[in-house]
Amino acid sequence: MTAMTEPGLPRTYDPGLVETGIYERWLAADVFAPDGAGSRARPGAKPFVVIQPPPNVTGALHVGHAFTFDLEDVMVRHARMTGRPTLWLPGLDHASIAAQVVLDRILDGEGESRTSLGRERYLERMRAFVATTRETIIRQERRLGSSLEWGRLRFTVDETSSRAVRTAFARLYQDGLAYRSEALANWCSGCQTTVSDLEVVPTPESGTLWTIRYHVVDADGSVVPGRWIDIATTRPETLLGDSAIAIHPDDPRHRDLLGDHVLVPFVDRVVPVIADSVVRPEFGTGAVKITPAHDADDYATGKRHDLPMINVFDDAGRINENGAAYAGLSLAEARRRILADLDARGDLLAAVPHEMIIGRCQRSNDIIEPRLKTQWFIRTKPLAEEALQATRSGVTGILPERFIKVWEHWLTEIRDWNVSRQLWWGHRIPAWYCPDGHVTVTDDPAGPTACEVCGRPIAELHQDNDIFDTWFSSGLWPFSTLGWPDDTADLRTYYPGSVLETGYDIIFFWVARMMMLGIHFMGRPPFEMVYLHGMVRDGTGQKMSKTKGNVVDPLEAIDDIGADALRLALINGTSPGNDQRLSQDKLDSARNFANKLWNAARFVLGTRPATIPADALRQAPNPADLGPAERWIRSRTAATAVAVDRAMADFAFGEATRVLYEAVWSELCDWGLELAKVRLADDSLPGAVREATWWTLVEAIDVNLRLLHPFMPFLTEAIWTATPHTPDDPELLIVADWPGPEVAARRDEAAEVDVDVVIELIRGVRNARSEARLEPATWLPVDLLGDAPVALAVEALRPAVERLARARPLAIHPTRAAYLAATAAGGLSVIGNGVEAVVGRAAGGSGVDDAHAAALDRERLNRELASARTLLEAARSRLANESFMSKAPPAVVEGARSRELELAEQVRRLEDRLGS
């Protein structure tokens, strides 16, 4: 009997239990760092550096983060196992605007606000807040199994980062790439700051298009009776800032008014009627009011015509002192009053519903008001040129490639980047102004000593109140985290990164900025490859959001099904750049796979022959003792390793898990283990044979664990611990060797051919029995027509065939005559490509003579015949096609020929059987 002693693993798979302590073991072994004590990196191997988007410190991670971390961990673990020093640097982003929006909401609940606290207390409060979210995030990352190098944890507002920000800005300023200018900026009155163009979300809105009459005035400013111009607007409140009325130069309707002046209502400003081709004559009345300080189009028009730019809003979103009687009113209230007042004087002519697009704040959803502001800008054109050069030359690749198109477009059309933010949480802009308006920029943390233009002392200067756009510091991430601006060893070793892994949603926000700044400051692109993943949606394809309540909380999922299953679910069946739907079904299915693997391993470890000691070192099975099943297992495992390897090289992680899922479940478990069971349990066999079988299974489990480790790190590590190792193996799977050429070399075509025949036979017998509705448990005689190769293959695995097909006695007839004689009495027919057999011949009284079963069997055979004939016809017509024969590659023609022969043979056998 096979020893069933010492179950190496607990009976049931409990993810919580399995995960316990494993992360700590990795930490203790110091394997995460590229130069950690436990690292088994090959000397001289090229480092593998993956760059992650540092999560915002605004709260707990969601399942989208889990996906990112999963992909990055897969890459890092795979690279680590191939012997490369790996660096995956953990980080957190201070996320200035996002963090302020979150904190403001919290404060609001406490009856406090930004203004009630003041800058210093607000920042204190923020630091306390992020200290807790930071811990939460780090805990979550560990539970996910992320093998991050904690020794290098960075925060985008830590001192290293601050220094990098100051230095970067000062250098950009020196290089003429940072400048301060008054320009139209996107103002969010909710966030009380400007935002970049990228943060403005165009949002459809049902509005109104009003027609308003402006009266013409003569040279001394008095209204000319009967002369007017009607304009159309969706924003009547902005008329307070009008500085012209524009018409299209070719529009005959208003041409007589060109050069005239009109009176802006309420503010009584006299403004010209000008001609400009931005006006669409067909829209509205064909005349438009120009408000250069509050509209991008009008701003451009104002520039062209040198019009005054009159700001009429204040920071809080109210009408300012330029708004005459309306000063102090909210924009909405001002609109109501202005409309009413226009109506009262008879100058409001029409109001029609109008569908339009308005800009809303990405963070707060408030309406974005374009306003004139003096801000710092980065001149992006020259930087973008270099970024484009990097992708065009192939120095940096983007995956999937289709994103190159939007990348090209955005960088080609790029506009200057407003980096000033009127926020508090972030990096203060290191610019000082003197009373004469001179600008001094310095990277010195203490600030300048004097105005660099006029020499006024620091006491007379004041620092810019604004901070940088949060993406300015993120844009420096690939090198600021490695000690830049110092020329550090880290920088020399780990810049540029190998792969930047992130979501396609921040390709402009982050990827493009890192690329531009990286090339500018480091002289070369910050990464070799950009891998973009898709968004994680809910089971019905909806975007996950807290308000919709359809979010999958990664921690809950981990508690429920384990980190390994969550990770597998997130990767299996996905492809780069494409969104995925994460359903409970998918999670369950991954959990089931984890359970399957667990049980397979448990089975193998539990069937160790008594002749092998529990603490035996793993050894390769002795080739002389291998049967076809063992050779098949080794061959299939080799094929798996090759396929997974290729998928990893292609970043096709979803493909890798698909291959592994099938390899473990459908091949190893369904056939490998089932075939091996028979030998393991057969004490009539020599001990050496059973040992070889067992070592084969151990080897298969070992290879599969290695291949699965990047995807399911806890489970594989836990099982591997209980698995016999070789003297060359390390303590932990995380640093074990990735299966290499020696595994691939175990491919064995002959064994695969033989076992395929056996599998076909077993399947055929099972199918025949099942279709005929026979009791699965009863043993039935099987008569096989076996010419040489088939007979040998089946004979070699006779006990397994008997057991798996419930076939007993199993007779193999070398000649057709003998076969026909033995099966003359009938039974169920098995007729496949390579095998022909009869199940349950009536002779001997143990077989099938039930008329119902026989009828069902006949029915099945007829179905099989019909489909075989269809296929045969298709094959024949192809072979009859002159062009196919002459133009198709010889291998394809050859394949078609043998296919035709097979089908013809099958059809003949089926006809024989049915015709008799």
Add this chain to the structure above:
RNA sequence: GGGCGUGUAGCUCAGCGGUAGAGCGCUCGCCUUACAAGCGAGUGGUCGGGGGUUCGAUCCCCUCCGCGCCCACCA
């Protein structure tokens, strides 16, 4: 207004020039001592419509339709 993606079995998705795949679901049968989170056997698809290229198209090209996303200064 540009650009991109996507449409494959009831559902979620792989595949992308040479015999249509997986998971879940469904049907039938099994507690066959690794696993009922399981086992065995099935069912199910003119690969969105129409053209074209090719010996051959789910795969390449054109076009139309549906869905989604990104970019864009239009009152």
